[in-house]
Amino acid sequence: MRRIEQGVTRPEPIAVEIDGASVMVHPGETVAVALLASASRRFRDDRSGAARGMFCNMGTCSECTVWAALGTSPWRRLRGCLMPVEPGLRISTREPEAMP
Amino acid sequence: MMTGETSNFDILIVGGGLVGCASAWHLARLGLKVLVAERGHLNAGASGQNAGSLHFQIERRFLEQGEKAAADGARIVTLNRLAIEEWRGIEDMLSRPLDVAMHGGLMVAETEEQMALLAFKVARENELGLSTQVLDRAQLRERAPSLSPHLAGAAWLAEEGHANPRILVDAFAEGAGEQGAQIRTGIALTALSMARDGTYRAVLSGPDGEMRVRTPRVLLASGHWVPRLAGMLGLNVPLYAAPLMMSVTDRTEPVLPYLIQHVGARLSMKQTEDGNLLIGGGWPSRLARRADGTPDLDRPATVEMKNLRANLAVAARVMPGLAQRSLLRTWTGTTCISADQLPIVGEIPAAPGLFVAAGGSLFTLGPVLARLLARTIVEGSPPEELSMFLPRRFAHLDAFAVLP
Numbered sequence: 001m002r003r004i005e006q007g008v009t010r011p012e013p014i015a016v017e018i019d020g021a022s023v024m025v026h027p028g029e030t031v032a033v034a035l036l037a038s039a040s041r042r043f044r045d046d047r048s049g050a051a052r053g054m055f056c057n058m059g060t061c062s063e064c065t066v067w068a069a070l071g072t073s074p075w076r077r078l079r080g081c082l083m084p085v086e087p088g089l090r091i092s093t094r095e096p097e098a099m100p
Numbered sequence: 101m102m103t104g105e106t107s108n109f110d111i112l113i114v115g116g117g118l119v120g121c122a123s124a125w126h127l128a129r130l131g132l133k134v135l136v137a138e139r140g141h142l143n144a145g146a147s148g149q150n151a152g153s154l155h156f157q158i159e160r161r162f163l164e165q166g167e168k169a170a171a172d173g174a175r176i177v178t179l180n181r182l183a184i185e186e187w188r189g190i191e192d193m194l195s196r197p198l199d200v201a202m203h204g205g206l207m208v209a210e211t212e213e214q215m216a217l218l219a220f221k222v223a224r225e226n227e228l229g230l231s232t233q234v235l236d237r238a239q240l241r242e243r244a245p246s247l248s249p250h251l252a253g254a255a256w257l258a259e260e261g262h263a264n265p266r267i268l269v270d271a272f273a274e275g276a277g278e279q280g281a282q283i284r285t286g287i288a289l290t291a292l293s294m295a296r297d298g299t300y301r302a303v304l305s306g307p308d309g310e311m312r313v314r315t316p317r318v319l320l321a322s323g324h325w326v327p328r329l330a331g332m333l334g335l336n337v338p339l340y341a342a343p344l345m346m347s348v349t350d351r352t353e354p355v356l357p358y359l360i361q362h363v364g365a366r367l368s369m370k371q372t373e374d375g376n377l378l379i380g381g382g383w384p385s386r387l388a389r390r391a392d393g394t395p396d397l398d399r400p401a402t403v404e405m406k407n408l409r410a411n412l413a414v415a416a417r418v419m420p421g422l423a424q425r426s427l428l429r430t431w432t433g434t435t436c437i438s439a440d441q442l443p444i445v446g447e448i449p450a451a452p453g454l455f456v457a458a459g460g461s462l463f464t465l466g467p468v469l470a471r472l473l474a475r476t477i478v479e480g481s482p483p484e485e486l487s488m489f490l491p492r493r494f495a496h497l498d499a500f501a502v503l504p
Contacts, residue, residue, distance in 0.1 A: 076426045
């Protein structure tokens with residue numbers, strides 16, 4: 001999935017971390033957008049290990065739930081479609097083994 | 101499906117929740133021709149939104165209202181004992197797993213004052229044949245190491261636990277259908293009257309049109325909407341909406357096999373089969389309102405953030421590990437309380453053939469009340485176990501009703 005570039009002006013990009021990799025995103029975008037822009041549709045795994053991804057994009061289905069942490073705060077499970085990106089944000093699509 | 105003709109049934113049950121579907125299950129088995137009419141879809145109201153607690157100790161809401169209420173609360177224990185037996189047999193009765201876990205329940209205390217209240221409560225329960233037991237700080241620590249070491253103790257009841265409110269009603273509805281009950285969703289009761297011969301005429305309306313029903317009996321099993329429906333006959337059922345909320349965390353390893361309640365604060369907590377922690381306890385949500393400020397019971401209540409924070413704070417105080425969990429979702433549901441806090445179950449004296457069953461704690465008590473109600477309807481008089489819940493205690497409210 002790609003951003004529409006033509007005729008669109010966005011704020012200067014910032015870096016967030018997704019599964020250990022640095023990804024550039026624009027302020028105002030959500031974590032769900034950041035994940036889709038990183039060319040991954042896998043937001044989380046179900047109990048059988050199968051991939052699950054964003055479905056409703058409006059906070060209802062919880063399919064886009066990821067782990068997120070800001071700086072040294074503990075990891076939290078949050079719905080990616082409702083969470084705006086910010087500098088220093090770390091996102092994990094698998095359960096983090098240790099606190100950041 | 102919908103015609104202008106009138107259909108005859110032995111009973112019309114209004115409301116496809118736990119009480120309605122469980123009553124239909126019993127009555128269909130007893131040979132009655134049953135119609136269940138549900139305005140939305142099955143299990144859409146309080147029956148599917150509640151905490152799923154199987155609580156048999158005297159509830160905190162009775163204890164906080166003084167001695168008179170505590171005495172009333174104690175009377176419900178006799179019914180709770182029947183409910184324990186009902187839940188023990190329910191998976192066999194309905195021939196399917198319902199996530200019934202009866203591994204025990206703890207009503208915790210944080211202060212010595214609360215411990216004294218627990219001792220008073222346990223003594224009363226023991227007199228009434230319920231084998232609750234006071235655990236001191238050390239005994240509680242041994243029984244439930246995941247709870248806070250700062251708790252002063254708890255009242256323990258081995259039979260308490262929880263079940264899954266998402267699947268119970270479906271099991272009753274399916275079983276009732278197999279026994280010949282008609283269960284229709286998406287049709288609302290839009291008119292109800294008593295004919296000169298004492299039978300009832302109902303109009304049910306849905307997107308496909310209207311259905312007319314003639315029946316000697318009607319059961320209003322629609323939770324906090326019961327007063328509105330009884331009002332169609334000019335009758336007064338003193339039930340009042342109680343909008344609540346529930347929260348669920350992400351899954352974790354098994355840490356809590358018990359139902360947790362608190363004697364001095366609003367709390368219910370349990371771990372589901374899947375590992376999620378469910379948190380509630382009677383914290384109010386906010387009823388939707390119409391433009392004129394009156395409650396709008398047809399729209400969902402909304403989460404009250406202040407109460408949600410307070411609910412989670414109590415829960416985390418009781419089980420500190422909760423602070424590591426993430427809150428997945430909070431939802432609202434509206435139950436109801438009666439004027440004296442006890443459920444209202446049975447025939448309305450001013451309207452023979454009209455039955456009601458609503459009034460709070462009806463997940464725990466629903467299955468057994470449905471059984472007793474079905475007996476009432478088939479035998480023509482209520483069994484002794486229902487006597488304290490009969491609508492006749494509010495008969496004075498219908499002293500000026502004009503029927504038919």
